[in-house]
Amino acid sequence: xxxxxxxIREAARKLLRAGQVQVVIGFERGSLPMRSRPCFVRxxxxxxxxxWDGFCETDVARYLPKRKEKAAIxxxxxxxxxxxxxxxxNQVVRDQVVIIGVACKGMIDGSRIEAKMGRGSIVEDDxxxxxxxLKGADSEEVLDRREFLHVRCKACTHPVPALYxxxxxxxxxEAPKDGFSDVEEFGALDQEARWVYLRDxxxxxxxxxxxxxxxxxxxxxxxxxxxxxxxxxxxxxxLADTMVFHLIRAFHLAGxxxxxxxxxxxxxxxxxIRKLNRKLQKDMKDLFSHEAGLSLEEVCPxxxxxxxxPGPPMVDP
Amino acid sequence: MESDTWEPKxxxxxxxxxxxxxxxxxxxxxxxxxxxxxxxxxxxxxxIDPLFILASLQKGADGVLVxxxxxxxxxxxxxxxSARRKFAVLKSLLEYTGLEEGRVxxxxxxxxxxxxxxxVVEQVTARIKALGPSKKLVKETPGGSIHVAAHPRD
Numbered sequence: 001x002x003x004x005x006x007x008i009r010e011a012a013r014k015l016l017r018a019g020q021v022q023v024v025i026g027f028e029r030g031s032l033p034m035r036s037r038p039c040f041v042r043x044x045x046x047x048x049x050x051x052w053d054g055f056c057e058t059d060v061a062r063y064l065p066k067r068k069e070k071a072a073i074x075x076x077x078x079x080x081x082x083x084x085x086x087x088x089x090n091q092v093v094r095d096q097v098v099i100i101g102v103a104c105k106g107m108i109d110g111s112r113i114e115a116k117m118g119r120g121s122i123v124e125d126d127x128x129x130x131x132x133x134l135k136g137a138d139s140e141e142v143l144d145r146r147e148f149l150h151v152r153c154k155a156c157t158h159p160v161p162a163l164y165x166x167x168x169x170x171x172x173x174e175a176p177k178d179g180f181s182d183v184e185e186f187g188a189l190d191q192e193a194r195w196v197y198l199r200d201x202x203x204x205x206x207x208x209x210x211x212x213x214x215x216x217x218x219x220x221x222x223x224x225x226x227x228x229x230x231x232x233x234x235x236x237x238x239l240a241d242t243m244v245f246h247l248i249r250a251f252h253l254a255g256x257x258x259x260x261x262x263x264x265x266x267x268x269x270x271x272x273i274r275k276l277n278r279k280l281q282k283d284m285k286d287l288f289s290h291e292a293g294l295s296l297e298e299v300c301p302x303x304x305x306x307x308x309x310p311g312p313p314m315v316d317p
Numbered sequence: 318m319e320s321d322t323w324e325p326k327x328x329x330x331x332x333x334x335x336x337x338x339x340x341x342x343x344x345x346x347x348x349x350x351x352x353x354x355x356x357x358x359x360x361x362x363x364x365i366d367p368l369f370i371l372a373s374l375q376k377g378a379d380g381v382l383v384x385x386x387x388x389x390x391x392x393x394x395x396x397x398x399s400a401r402r403k404f405a406v407l408k409s410l411l412e413y414t415g416l417e418e419g420r421v422x423x424x425x426x427x428x429x430x431x432x433x434x435x436x437v438v439e440q441v442t443a444r445i446k447a448l449g450p451s452k453k454l455v456k457e458t459p460g461g462s463i464h465v466a467a468h469p470r471d
Contacts, residue, residue: 187413195415195453224368232368240456244371247410251367254406279413283406302406305398307389312401312408315382315424317436 002127004052004102007168008074011100013047015072021098025063026074027056033125033134034110038063050074053127054108054145059262061216065091072098076107078260080161081293082216085256087163088296091219101164103171106146106153108132113148117141152261152274155182162294180282186275198243198276204269205242207235211273212249214266217256224248250276255284255300258293325379325445329354329438330369332362332397335386335427342431350435351442354382361385363396367407370421374454380420380445384437387425397425416453419444 012024028039028049036055040063041047052074060073061082075083080101086092113122117134124135132145153159160171186194209225212218225233225245233248234241250257259281263273284290287310288301331337337358343350355378359365362385370381383404391397404423412418422444424437 183413191412191415191417193415194413198414199453232372234456238456240375240454243414243454244368244375247371247414248368251407251410254410276410276414279410280406283409287405288402302399302402305395305402307398309398309401310405311388312405312423315422315437315440317433317440 002052004169005050008052008100008102009047009050011166011168012041012050012072012074013044015098016041016044016047020070021072022069023067024050024072024074024100025060026050026100027052027058027060030055033122034108034113052102053125054106054132055110055125057107057150057261057265059214059216059260061086061260062214062262064097065219067092067096070096070098072100074100074102075161075164076102076104077156077159077161078104078258078293079216080163081158081258082260084163084293084296085217085258086219088300089217089256094296099161099164099166101161101167103161103167103169104153104156104159105169105172106149106156106159108145108148109150113143150261151182152259152264156259158294163296180278180285183278183282187279199239201272201275202242202246203237203239205237205246205271206269207237207242207245208268210266210268211263211271214262215253216260216262217253217258218249224252246271246273246276250280253277254280255288255290255302256292257281323450325353325442325450326355326377327353327380327382327442327445328373328378329356329382329384330359330362330365331356331426332364332385332392333358333360334392335390335425336362336384336434338428339384339426339430339434342428343434344431346431348432348435350438353442353445354438361391361393361396362400363391363393363398365400365403367403370407371454374416374420374451375456377451377455379451380422380441380448382422382424382437382441384424384426384434387427390427417448417451419448420451 015021024041027036029051030037034055036053038058038060039049059079059082061079087094121136122134123137126133130145132143134141233244257277267273284301290301331340365383373381385397385400388397411421422441426434426437
């Protein structure tokens with residue numbers, strides 16, 4: 001059992017015992033190796049279900065809006081940023097939530113391990129420090145977890161929660177500075193190449209809305225794609241409709257997306273959803289010096305303005 | 318479509334207080350400008366949802382022009398300031414996805430600028446003509462693409 005797991009359990013036990021919260025939202029081992037799943041702990045006996053490892057990928061901030069009882073939440077850097085946005089947008093009451101912040105070391109991309117080791121070959125996984133121990137039916141392999149981090153985690157600039165009531169784990173070395181090199185690289189491609197790439201990505205989409213449902217910041221009671229009077233966007237997998245869905249969803253998240261990757265993680269067909277979100281994150285930073293989820297005071301750039309804002313290039317005869 | 322006689326269809330979202338009045342002035346002043354524009358009058362440029370723009374392209378518009386009051390002159394004081402931020406982000410996003418630069422254009426035209434409105438339309442039309450018919454984002458349906466109602470002269 002890792003030190004982090006021990007600390008999280010201890011904190012959860014204390015909070016439940018003192019009656020400070022009615023539920024602790026964290027992670028437990030999934031039924032398959034390399035899958036940890038969100039769990040809701042309501043009594044002290046269940047506290048030992050809680051774990052922390054490199055597979056606690058889901059953004060659990062998703063479970064807080066509309067919650068009636070007082071809750072504690074085990075939050076990574078990205079979860080806490082989503083929480084900051086939710087608090088700002090009056091979806092979560094700050095006093096109703098105790099944030100157990102975890103200094104995150106990045107989550108591991110199980111699909112890359114499976115690609116290396118073979119799908120279904122791993123029956124058990126364990127982590128100590130930077131070592132990831134993978135047990136097969138009759139083999140054991142030790143990998144360096146840092147080599148198998150999610151791309152988004154490798155580039156994560158704020159692994160330590162932006163907002164927390166208590167912090168577990170040691171903040172590591174300084175996080176990398178986000179240079180948005182991925183956005184620049186893609187932007188440098190030929191216009192047609194960019195279109196072809198996105199077209200091919202979006203043609204995979206089956207319009208299941210898992211991305212939207214997993215996103216902590218997609219909480220609208222009625223999404224623009226669900227409306228039928230008038231129906232703005234068709235509901236089929238027609239490419240134009242799918243494109244519009246993804247473009248507008250990304251736009252609705254402009255200045256709010258915290259880059260947790262919940263959408264990508266939830267997508268059953270592996271659409272590169274974050275391609276659009278990343279671009280908007282960069283634009284928000286470049287145009288309005290805004291990074292989502294870092295402060296409770298800063299207003300979303302698209303909800304405010306300045307008289308001297310940069311505008312789009314205008315037709316100006 | 319791509320013959321010499323092809324004329325683009327351009328959807329223009331004009332704010333009621335400035336650009337629409339500007340277009341009106343161009344008309345009452347008998348200023349000639351290309352007839353490719355189909356005007357949709359909106360209360361304010363701040364009213365324009367990016368979805369309107371994408372829906373126009375989806376339904377076969379070859380270009381979209383959005384025009385409102387000059388910054389600082391909004392009838393509702395700040396509508397066009399919010400719009401300006403929105404459009405800056407939207408334009409950048411659309412071009413990032415590989416949509417041709419110039420399919421979606423923006424301008425400020427006041428109620429007294431009839432001549433300027435005509436020039437804006439000329440420029441926008443010329444730009445979109447040069448780009449050719451819009452293909453990306455057009456919704457292809459089994460019976461062919463859906464097009465906006467044809468202009469009587471088409």
